[in-house]
Amino acid sequence: MRHLLLVALPLGTAMLFGPSLFCFSIVGPEQVDLLSSQFIEGIGVFGCDDHMLFSSLPAEELFKDSIRTNPTWPTNGPRVQVLSYSPEGLGLPAVREAWQQVTQNGRYKRFDWTLKMDTATAFHPDRLRDILSLHCSAADCGPMVLQNGAVIPGAAQALTKAAVDKLAKNQLASCSKDVAEVKCLQQTLQQGGVQLVKEQNLIKDFSASNSMRLCTLSQGSFFPFLAWADYMNCMGQAGYSAQPDAPSNPAQISWTRDVLQTGYFVRPTMFCWVLVQHKGEEPKMLKWQRERDLGIFACDGWMVISNASAREVLPAEAWHTDISVIQGDTAGGRTFHTAHGKVISEPADAGVYAKAWQAVFREGTFRSFDWVLKLDVSVVVIPERLRSALNSLCQPSDCGSQIVHNFGGELLGPVEALSTKAASAMAAGIHTCTSTAQWENQPENRWLASCTSTLGIGSLRSSLVLSDHKALPRPCDTLHGSFSPYMDLGYHALCLKQSGYYYIEPPPTTTLTTTKTSTSSTSTSVTFTTSTVSTSTMTYTVPKVAPNSIFAWEDRSFQKKLPVWVLTAENEQRGIPFAMELGVGLLTLIALPVAGYFLCRRPAAPTAVDEPQDTAQALLRAAGAP
Missing domain, CATH: 3.90.550.10 (Spore Coat Polysaccharide Biosynthesis Protein SpsA; Chain A)
Structure with a gap:
């Protein structure tokens, strides 16, 4: 059992965990099987910090096949907000109603970004966080929406909390029914003073391409993947599951509680x-x-x-x-x-x-x-x-x-x-x-x-x-x-x-050998002395780095901000831990003589005769030896 006095670090959660995400999807009947698989796996909108689902059908009707055939399906499955309009074709009335419910519900206010994601859009939330964090910090996210090109992408729409606040005042009401959803959203946001920012890595859209669909780590999301096997293949390519012992594995870094100052913990x-x-x-x-x-x-x-x-x-x-x-x-x-x-x-x-x-x-x-x-x-x-x-x-x-x-x-x-x-x-x-x-x-x-x-x-x-x-x-x-x-x-x-964590065997060690020679004098009588010279050799095994449990951690943007004294594999190769040890050693060499100087300056207690340190010398002096 560990008894600790915990002191919380004054660190922003956005720096440690990345921007927070609120996601929602509008689900049509043809997407239910894919959504059910995402729920079991805990990905898609279920992998965001919070989410909402919208459909024209209630949850028990929408997931009736999963409830009937899947023995692991929970009694209380995903919650669905029922729309009065059919979401087939993702028409503007259904989209407008979904945005109205999102803004009226207000849960989005707890999060930095709101994402409207198509069910067929494959994405890793942490990859999206890395991309979104480049545009604003949690404390300074003005009204902003990301564009993948000339327009806002329909399959992955990213708005800051301030932008959704602006949208809540208009609710896409100024658009006629025959206007496309994306065009209406862009028009409404521009009228509200929301900044449109281009981000080429927000989504990779394969719908208009006949080339091989390859999902990479540089993109935040990928569309469209309606079949579960294709969806998971894309997620695997995008780093959803790390390949054990791959040479491309990122930095090896000790856990947070090893990195931080003793007694300080992240909340x-x-x-x-x-x-x-x-x-x-x-x-x-x-x-x-x-x-x-x-x-x-x-x-x-x-x-x-x-x-x-x-x-x-x-x-x-x-x-x-x-x-x-x-x-x-x-x-x-x-x-x-x-x-x-x-x-x-x-x-x-x-x-x-x-x-x-x-x-x-x-x-x-x-x-x-x-x-x-x-x-x-x-x-x-x-x-x-x-x-x-x-x-x-x-x-x-x-x-x-x-x-x-x-x-x-x-x-x-x-x-x-x-x-x-x-x-x-x-x-x-x-x-x-x-x-x-x-x-x-x-x-x-x-x-x-x-x-x-x-x-x-x-x-x-x-x-x-x-x-x-x-x-x-x-x-x-x-x-x-x-x-x-x-x-x-x-x-x-x-x-x-x-999962991206590796246990590294105890770090390489350096063997140091020192030889110590000492001379001692003994006496058996007052007429002669005997001196003995002895030599002892001691071997020390010194670790090159601190012997903590060290693990590999998938690369995240905030880790690049860690100080150089963190014991990473890269720092080990650059000799930073050795340099630290050398610096500590030099400081110790400097500190010891200084401390000894001040200790030696203490006034000695007044005595008539200083006692000799060697017993044999005392015997010889008592006998009057020269």
């Missing part, structure tokens, strides 16, 4: 805890994570809970890993439920996890952090993306009492995130959730969702917190904050590589 801060079995595969995985600062150990604060001591669970790491012990079995039983006509077995572990939550509440360290996260041991954690996903939900100082639903309106158990106020409310009222009949005979995630609802804790939705691969195994990616389940060590490491 929102995360306190993570895990319940671990004392036997089997879980202790092996936890040991592997502890050695590398992965899993919960990548969070700002952490807590390990088990029914056995640290010596039993993590013998080799017990010296620096505290474990909070709870009584009883930590596995729980099994229960069954019916879904899509099938009987499904699931764990009945609510009672076990209620004990674990109570241990977290008793210990109390979670109150010093912004978010409290329960993680499974098998979860692959990408700390900075997880932090970014939580940051997009609410400002750390204004989150209120919230739990994150990480798959539509449902809560999946591998990653459960509560704001600190929500955790405090649960700590005060957990007895209410453990008093009903048979409450412990259900999955812990279902119990937690019910408990937080009973206690009046609000809920937020995020597709970025967790990418669950249990039902549909697939590569990990460079967008989501965590992936589950990966209990096998090899696949766990592979997932990290696919």
Whole structure:
């Protein structure tokens, strides 16, 4: 367990996470299958910080095929705003109504940019952030809309918050019905004094080209990709999943908490805890994570809970890993439920996890952090993306009492995130959730969702917190904050590589050899002395760079602003860490004599005779030897 005094850094979130994005799409019937696949994967508009969907059909009608055929489809799936006009052909009346609902809803005001994206437009939000950040900072985004050429592109429209404010006053009302949507939008924005800025990399439109469609890292989005296989092929080309061990992998950089000054953390801060079995595969995985600062150990604060001591669970790491012990079995039983006509077995572990939550509440360290996260041991954690996903939900100082639903309106158990106020409310009222009949005979995630609802804790939705691969195994990616389940060590490491993070073996070392010669004198009588000369050789192994866990991180614009003292692979090649060591060594050599000079100037205590340092010399002087 780590006890820390946290001091939040005065850093803007835009510098750390890039511009925030609010996205919306108008969906026609022919795009539903593609949208359903995007929802399961957590990409498209679901990969933005927040989103809205519009259609002429309600959600239960729009997604009826997915609800009927997909066993993983959540009970509370995507939310859809119903339009009174049919969106077929993306006619101006439907577009005007969608913009009206966006501006009246007002959620866009929390974000730097508003993006109207076609469902068939493939895009990586982080690539778009890099492009958008070139035009304005979060604190100085005037009314602006991006053009890809002479006109605003229809498949990817990017407006600053100030530009949407201008649009809200007119609502495209000055255009006749036969005017094209893009032309009407451009005309309305120009009349409102919105600046039109050209950005060639905003979107690559293949609709008018017969050439091979190649999606690159330099473009922000790509259109059109109506087939799911083509869509994902484009996403892969654009860096959605990193290619392990590729020579083009970007800088290797230590994690933020290693880079920043000790005791300083980027908000929102995360306190993570895990319940671990004392036997089997879980202790092996936890040991592997502890050695590398992965899993919960990548969070700002952490807590390990088990029914056995640290010596039993993590013998080799017990010296620096505290474990909070709870009584009883930590596995729980099994229960069954019916879904899509099938009987499904699931764990009945609510009672076990209620004990674990109570241990977290008793210990109390979670109150010093912004978010409290329960993680499974098998979860692959990408700390900075997880932090970014939580940051997009609410400002750390204004989150209120919230739990994150990480798959539509449902809560999946591998990653459960509560704001600190929500955790405090649960700590005060957990007895209410453990008093009903048979409450412990259900999955812990279902119990937690019910408990937080009973206690009046609000809920937020995020597709970025967790990418669950249990039902549909697939590569990990460079967008989501965590992936589950990966209990096998090899696949766990592979997932990290696919997400852009690499564990680097301990850095190269330099061997230094020093020889020390000393002379000592001894005496057996007052008439003669014996001198002995001894030589000792000592070998030191000194690391060239600080022995932190170092990982590869996909290139983001804000990383280029990091100071030179960050231990990156490029800095190592340029000799910056060695130069730092040399500088520290020179300063030490200068400081020691100066300190010795001042120490030696202290007045000695008055004594009649100075005592000799060598015992043999004292004996000789006492005998009157010359």
